[in-house]
Amino acid sequence: MTADTLSRSERIARLNDRARQAMGLACVAVATVGFRSLSEEDKSRVRELVETFDAFTQDNDPYGERDFGAIYLDGEGRWTTTRPAQPAETVFWKIDAYDRDLQFGSDDPANPSVTRRVLTIMLASEY
Template identity: 40%
Template sequence: MATLAPPNTRIADLNDRCRMGLDRTARIVATRDCLATIAKGDRNMDMIIAQARVLKAVRDYRFAPDERSERDFGSLELDGETIFFKIDYYDAAMEFGSEDPADASITTRVLTIMLARDY
């Protein structure tokens, strides 16, 4: 008989999938201020490169091995700026909070990336 992972562990695994870009239903947003600060320029190409660099930094982020959290929040440094990322849980219609974030079939994850000063 298979045993189910504790909800906290299941949520952490789903959040990792979201951060890695493997959750097709997730939404990933970065604040304009975050991208503009990292871009160091105002051309579209500067913003695209900044977005790629920020996403890579979030995907490369490693939580402490003994951390037992849902891994829904992190803080990292990029180009001398402190960047926060946060994952929130919504229902499939994105109207209300999810009743069970451990159930991927009823939860839409939203990963928001921002500068620490914007939090």
């Protein structure tokens, strides 16, 4: 399947996957103060789970663009993409598409020549 035959949503999804898998290279990566306050071990594990995230559902990905997800800390101190009954902490990640100057939303998020992606990682409590 070529880029010409992919749907617009699938082109955006693939670009978003690349942004997650190459944070800081294929996108601008930012983290909130709350996320940065986590331990180095926790931040590393969460970033790993963001990079490999595949728990997309109709609830968190209604447009099929793979631009949002949640990571949970369970009661035993393990980070997971599966929501536990009572998460000890929740981290959100979100990808937004901007113009090349990061001034406005992109006119065409499916076109990497006119779009820069920004991936933000934050504690859910900061939302």
